[in-house]
Amino acid sequence: MEPFKVHILGCGSALPTLKHFSSSQVVELRNKLFMVDCGEGTQIQLRKTRLRFTKVSCVFISHLHGDHCFGLIGLISTFGMLGRATPLHVYAPKELEPMLHAQMEMFCHGLEFEVVFHAVDTTKNQVIYDDKSLTVETIPLLHRVPCCGFLFREKPGRRHILRDMIDCYEIPVSQIDNIKNGMDWTAPDGRIIPNSRLTADPNPSRSYAYCSDTRYIPSLHKLVEGVNLLYHESTYGKACAERARLYYHSTAEQAAMVARDAHVGQLLLGHFSARYNDEDQILNEAKALFPDTYLACEGKDFSVK
Structure with missing residues (x-):
């Protein structure tokens, strides 16, 4: 069975800390690399993983808060300095396109590769990427700005x-x-x-769902039913449930409720508030409802199985 991995580059929330980088991941499947969100520090973390820059073909941006997209223009600039020739596809809310073009005109003269922008409708559950290996579909979420998650579904292999x-x-x-x-x-x-x-028969197809910043959605489990690995933001512990609701985030307990109701294989928590020096409290609250739960951490990779 070919590797299907999620490499954690950053799992902190909006306020940078010495412990966590801003949100970013790389999904690896069948020798292809897909970046999900691109906060500050993504390039540094990407180098630490020793994943090849040139193999990142697509970047999926969940929403336009800085901790999820401030690293994108720097990444594009670095691709240019490395002599990239193949197109880079960016999937993001439509509001990013004019800003990204303005930044590229200011900082990225003479790029020898094309940046292809794909506007994403965050209100719909639909396939936005399709190749021989997998599909990627959007998962509408509930945040302070238009926001969606992404569901990576492996296509069946050959017999x-x-x-x-x-x-x-x-x-x-x-x-x-x-x-x-x-x-x-x-x-x-x-x-x-x-x-x-x-x-x-071929190996069973695998799936990974990335649920970025969102208030708890009772019906979300229907869109991620049966996925092998679910990443769900868990910014707060349950003592801060009201704060989570106010700022359109989730608690670890709420993330576990989604995982339980969706019958997923494993749950991965991330987007931790800077107020927590130790996320074990968050982990334990989730595990009480959904035992097969893990904490995201920079430098770790998780197999989708």
Whole structure:
């Protein structure tokens, strides 16, 4: 099974601290890299992971608060200095486009690659990216500005060849790809050997949901039902539930309620308020409702399985 990982570059909230960087992640799937949010310090964190800058093909921005997008223009500038030639696709709320173009005109003269902007409607649940490996769809969220999360769904892989069947029916190597893609085999004597006898089912498809800044949404679980890994912001502990509601954020307990109701595989907490020196309190409040819960932390990666 090919790697499907989430690399945490930053998991703090709006106020920078010495412990946490602003929000940013890289989703790795089938040798492709997708960045999700791009706060200050993202480039430094990206270098620490030793992930290759040039392999980041898309950046998904959840909303236009600085701790989620202030690092984007710097990243684009660095791509230019590194001699990037392939297009960079940016998916973000439409309000970012004129600001991004103005910044590029000011700071990024002579880029040798194209920055392709895709306006995202944060109010709709829809597929905004589609390739041979996966789809990415939006998850409408409830924040002080237009905001959405992103759901990465792996597409089914090809069927697995049963080597003993291939040997038994003396199927030539030239036909193996066709059989992986579902073709039956016609033996020299005219018998048709069904594909189901020659192959095994592909590995189950995996999925990752990133729910950025949001007030608790009781119906959110319907959009992330059954995902393997759910990242849900958990800015506050339950003692600050009223503050969370006021500023359109969530508590760890509320994140766990979404995970429980959606029957997800694992829950990942992040976007921690600067008021917490130790997030164990947040973790324990979530685990009381959803035991398979973990804290995001810079430099860690989590496998989607």
